[in-house]
Amino acid sequence: MLKKLWFQVLLGMILGVALGLILSPSAFALVPEHIALNIAPWVALIGNIFLALIKMVVIPLVMSSIILGITSSQDMDTLKNLGIKIAPYFVFTTIVAVTIGVIISYIIMPGDFVSKDILNTISTATVAIKEVTTFNEISLPDLIVGLIPVNTAQANLDGNILAFVILAIFVGVALMTMNEEEAKPMKDLAKSFQAFSMTIVQWAMKLAPYAVFGLLCSITIKIGFDAIFSMSMYVFTVLLGLFSLLCFYLIIVYTVGKIKPLDFLRRIREVQLMAFSTSSSAAVMPLSMKTAEEQLNIPTPISKFVIPLGATINMDGTAIYQVIAALFLTQLFGVELSLVEVVVLALTTVGASIGAPSTPGVGIVILATILQGIGVPVEGIALILGVDRILDMCRTTINVTGDLTASIVMRRLTNFSVEAKKVAEEIKTA
Template structure:
């Protein structure tokens, strides 16, 4: 086992975690798994988040201050944001193409879709929304009795415990001025920002501002500060090395806990959950896998010709497997930086600037999922969204993905905003909620793979990349 690459150890831990969870469900041990094994998975994520915030702070300061030329910083920042924006729009477009081609929402039985449609019309009438396609089932005498039965269910729909908190969060985000996102970037208390994972953009703003200011003061004054920043960053990178040695066990605990919470002591619950949402799940998975294994490699090959297909995935496999198990771009960020720098040969000046920004604003997997989810929910409620309404989905999902926190299931909050933008019921997120955690794992892999792709493109364009194919990814995390 000692000579086995780290990513294979993590994959083995993931598989064993799922097997244990299913076994514990069958044997009635779920309570034991949740109480005594799952906490180690929580500890793992907490450790990575503990390292991520200060690492982002010091790495961006170091990257910006070491660029040397402020003009290079502006050029690099513009290119980074432009490429991230292009990949996000591309991801949403692919999502819409897939959901409109396979129409997973229309594969549900007809009676269920009619009930859903009646429920939608009752909601739209109560909220003052116009019926999308002009068809009105509530005016058809054949559906009067069914409408009366469904009406009581609709009244209780917004009281779902798993949905109400997200509705409240989305409402707060809607009731802001157009420039509020810009205001939110600038912290009034930097130390408060450091203690709040949802304020990563404020930390990035401060780090860039601090690093730029270091460029404009004499070297004799800035050098001691830079030496401190670089030394501190190395300490946090060593923390990553140490934590990753125990990653296979932590991932085992994490996956065992996730599946046990879904299944309880009834393994049939997991089967039923995925049976009902199988077509939606397959469509989202198809889009996410297409991004990971086709789109990103094609984009990378277009701009960086010396990284082979297998070489890229070999280099990024530790970060990708960790992203899958944690469902958090922020928690995976320290490992992503290690893989990009040590395995792809991207200069630290590039990775420390591009990757933290990507972990915050680049949510290609989340954007693709939102596009599919909105159209799927419309289809299963017998609503045909027009091209114009789907364009609104593209624009809203793009903007929402930028504000999506790099933490598990944050995309659900953003999905509420996208649904409301096209006049659909935000409480419908409860329908896809059961499979969100599993899909969130794959979405995070897409996000991390996209970050690595963009950083490689930027580094190659700046002449700051030295890829060595023979390097073994497992060497990145060996404690000397």
């Protein structure tokens, strides 16, 4: 068992939290506070190196995987069926996630459980928020045109992975329509890029247990459990929402994929543990594709297309977190929302979660945009910042579970489409 990656990661998580509590000023405080805070970044060093290695190859990995996934399809009809079905499915599950978040937030009302005295401390807190263009500042036609990656260098600097996803889809579809002789060099280049990316990922995965230990230890040293306890009802509401979404996925897996829930969770446990530990869908993308193919029997064209695409635009866990966090802060600040405003908030959350960079902490940046649109002071983010990393780990776990669920659904739907096409051809020739 010691050789199993999931066990090593789990052990790293437990030891990291344990050491973090021993050193944390708000827990056992074995060492003075200034020493503990100085130790934290050094403990996290190997974890940050791990994440940096993944970020270094995420763009070539995403692009090469999507290109190869598209070009490995049997024909254009199969590709069309996959593309036409996957987008509505992603939007549907995101809407379900946001709806769950709204319902749970209004049932529990977590904002009513926080002392109003805590608002006095908000003005002294400083939160670094990246400037984000809100949806009200850009027209829909300009937004659509902006999806086309004209300047890939700028997209890289902005962390806009969605631009590279769209570019890869264009390249893959174009290669499908070209003759084999002209397309072969580009396909070979994509294969080389994927092999290079996977080599780097394999190196990084050897660091994974140590990275998990360091990252969790550093987080625990900084926040201890005080921040979690003071926001316990908010944390509970988010976790309940994520659990409800997980149950929704398990229902889909059982009804569509005919896989028992516990069996499904057993097969994907390594991916979930890695996602929880790293808070990055991109970091576990290679493991997700491998798990989809080897544990869930997903055809390679589907796994190489759905998983990278899902890691970019299928952020159901992020969506449910954002809407719960936004409603929590409206309750805390006494901002009354009409039914129309709640619907607009939900739709904004759906749009904001699609294309979110699959890296740690991005939910805070997106949440700032949503809060500006409903009249909540952006400084309110200071309240939830202390527990954000823990919740980030949880929602990332749900995000990757959603990607694997989507691959099962697409396998079933494309099989139906292929079988229907064969039947139609047989009837025609009969």
